[in-house]
Amino acid sequence: MKATAFITGATSGIGKATAEIFAKNNIRLVLCGRNADRLEGLRKELSKLTEVTSLQFDVSNRIAVENAIKSLPENFKTIDILINNAGNAHGLSSIQEGDLDDWDAMLDINVKGLLYVSKAIFPQMIARNSGFIVNIGSIAGKEVYPNGNVYCASKHAVNALNKGMRIDLNKHNIRVSAIHPGAVETAFSEVRFKGDTEKAAAVYKGYKPLQAEDIADIIYFVVTRPYHVNIEDLVVYPTAQANATILNKD
Numbered sequence: 101m102k103a104t105a106f107i108t109g110a111t112s113g114i115g116k117a118t119a120e121i122f123a124k125n126n127i128r129l130v131l132c133g134r135n136a137d138r139l140e141g142l143r144k145e146l147s148k149l150t151e152v153t154s155l156q157f158d159v160s161n162r163i164a165v166e167n168a169i170k171s172l173p174e175n176f177k178t179i180d181i182l183i184n185n186a187g188n189a190h191g192l193s194s195i196q197e198g199d200l201d202d203w204d205a206m207l208d209i210n211v212k213g214l215l216y217v218s219k220a221i222f223p224q225m226i227a228r229n230s231g232f233i234v235n236i237g238s239i240a241g242k243e244v245y246p247n248g249n250v251y252c253a254s255k256h257a258v259n260a261l262n263k264g265m266r267i268d269l270n271k272h273n274i275r276v277s278a279i280h281p282g283a284v285e286t287a288f289s290e291v292r293f294k295g296d297t298e299k300a301a302a303v304y305k306g307y308k309p310l311q312a313e314d315i316a317d318i319i320y321f322v323v324t325r326p327y328h329v330n331i332e333d334l335v336v337y338p339t340a341q342a343n344a345t346i347l348n349k350d
């Protein structure tokens with residue numbers, strides 16, 4: 101039987117690239133996102149390759165998460181692979197100058213959203229004694245860099261939750277992995293800099309950043325290992341990056 105993957109933040113960046121490589125390899129998809137038009141466009145496009153359904157909801161809205169997952173059609177209710185990808189950085193400023201709305205958004209989406217979605221899907225994986233959860237973290241979950249403060253805290257939480265899930269779900273035969281990317285050229289910086297495209301573009305200038313497809317390839321590799329193999333945790337940089345702050349730029 102074909103596996104079904106549930107991908108949050110599926111309409112752009114790493115989520116979209118993961119949906120694409122999964123579709124090419126016949127994995128059935130539940131695409132999740134906030135933007136109805138983009139969701140529908142991607143659903144139509146990937147339906148040419150595999151069976152796809154979509155759910156429009158905001159991961160940080162607890163009731164919406166529960167209702168969306170309950171509303172899945174019968175033939176998509178069994179989730180084999182959960183990709184906890186939805187997440188954003190909002191702002192890049194010193195902690196003393198931080199914006200409370202930005203902090204709320206990052207903690208609500210990156211941490212609580214991941215928890216709400218996971219909590220709704222754990223029971224079926226536990227009941228079947230199988231399942232795979234891939235948490236998309238960040239180098240910001242391994243290091244703290246200047247002005248990263250709350251974003252780094254949210255990704256450190258993802259790192260901790262990844263470990264916590266693995267420990268607590270271990271007896272239920274559920275695989276849990278985290279991928280922690282460094283600089284990936286996506287809409288990430290545009291969101292971080294609130295639409296300032298010049299500032300965002302500068303982040304990826306002077307070196308070759310990772311592309312969303314590079315991370316999607318790795319996610320596909322991770323989820324297609326034999327069931328007894330669990331890749332625990334991967335940090336992935338572009339070659340030009342040495343850690344959260346050292347980048348070999350031209």
Ligand code: 8X3
Nearest residue numbers: 238239240281282283
């Ligand atoms: C994205 C990578 O270095 O901007 O999470 O935090 S970084």
